[in-house]
Amino acid sequence: MLEVDHISYQAQGRTLLNDVSVQVRSGAFTAFMGANGAGKSTLLKIISGEVKAPAGTISWNGKKLGEWDLKELAKVRAILRQQYNMQMPFSSEDIIAMGRYPHFRHKMTSRCKTVIKEVAEYVGVEQFLKRNYLTLSGGEQQRVQLARVLAQVWDATATERLILLDEPVSALDIQYQHQVLALVKELTASGFTIVAVLHDLNLAMQYSDDILMLKKGNKVTFGTKEEALSEAHIYETFGVEAALHQAKGYPHSFITICPVWKRYHGMTASGLQ
Numbered sequence: 001m002l003e004v005d006h007i008s009y010q011a012q013g014r015t016l017l018n019d020v021s022v023q024v025r026s027g028a029f030t031a032f033m034g035a036n037g038a039g040k041s042t043l044l045k046i047i048s049g050e051v052k053a054p055a056g057t058i059s060w061n062g063k064k065l066g067e068w069d070l071k072e073l074a075k076v077r078a079i080l081r082q083q084y085n086m087q088m089p090f091s092s093e094d095i096i097a098m099g100r101y102p103h104f105r106h107k108m109t110s111r112c113k114t115v116i117k118e119v120a121e122y123v124g125v126e127q128f129l130k131r132n133y134l135t136l137s138g139g140e141q142q143r144v145q146l147a148r149v150l151a152q153v154w155d156a157t158a159t160e161r162l163i164l165l166d167e168p169v170s171a172l173d174i175q176y177q178h179q180v181l182a183l184v185k186e187l188t189a190s191g192f193t194i195v196a197v198l199h200d201l202n203l204a205m206q207y208s209d210d211i212l213m214l215k216k217g218n219k220v221t222f223g224t225k226e227e228a229l230s231e232a233h234i235y236e237t238f239g240v241e242a243a244l245h246q247a248k249g250y251p252h253s254f255i256t257i258c259p260v261w262k263r264y265h266g267m268t269a270s271g272l273q
């Protein structure tokens, strides 16, 4: 289990996170949601250890972050950041190989080479392995980075693996948004614990298990996606009126946002149902 225990964080006199606690279930896909600037990336950076919170603790599988040997932690926990500013003309294979750095000393092992191939095939980027990473489209680069993340934790036992994804589908077209999230969801079936920052309410409803909603650094709610994505929580978190719709044959509901112009014409969100 990933435990976020009473995390608070300030920067430049502003409170970015205020006493946030959640217990992320192992083997679940948990989405962090909230408006721009709500504190989602900051919380993810604190969970990854990139940023140190002055108050509160983060524990993974019963051990506080500070107690982990960093090399061991790197073999079980990997992070996909929001942006990568690459300048060097590395091949995609080189980028994925970076995920294997915690696993070898001087020379890549044959196991590393096998893993690179496996994850590239798994994410569907094997055709880019020899390509200069800088020549890939934004979406292709994002998928190569996802393969790098998987390469890092590929050898860990199922229940040890924690993957943190900051907006993993932000640069992807609609087909790849679904492909990548379906793949991420599939990973949970083999024991991976996934925490991902997502913006799209319907993608979160379709693929995540649990959702943390943040507003201005405060927890609005944390629970199953059905509990979290209520019309009241969506209004409280984003300030927009939403309506939930059930579609025949689908296991989850769909969310539509009531556009402002409809309200001018006397139509409310529930009026759309």
Ligand SMILES: Nc1ncnc2c1ncn2[C@@H]1O[C@H](COP(=O)(O)OP(=O)(O)OP(=O)(O)O)[C@@H](O)[C@H]1O
Pocket: 011, 012, 014, 016, 034, 035, 036, 037, 038, 039, 040, 041, 042, 043
């Ligand atoms: N080092 C810092 N100093 C001052 N303010 C910061 C710092 N880091 C982040 N912030 C501010 O903290 C707030 C939360 O940032 P964060 O990146 O966590 O938001 P977010 O919820 O991930 O937003 P987005 O959806 O736009 O990516 C933002 O207003 C940001 O400008």
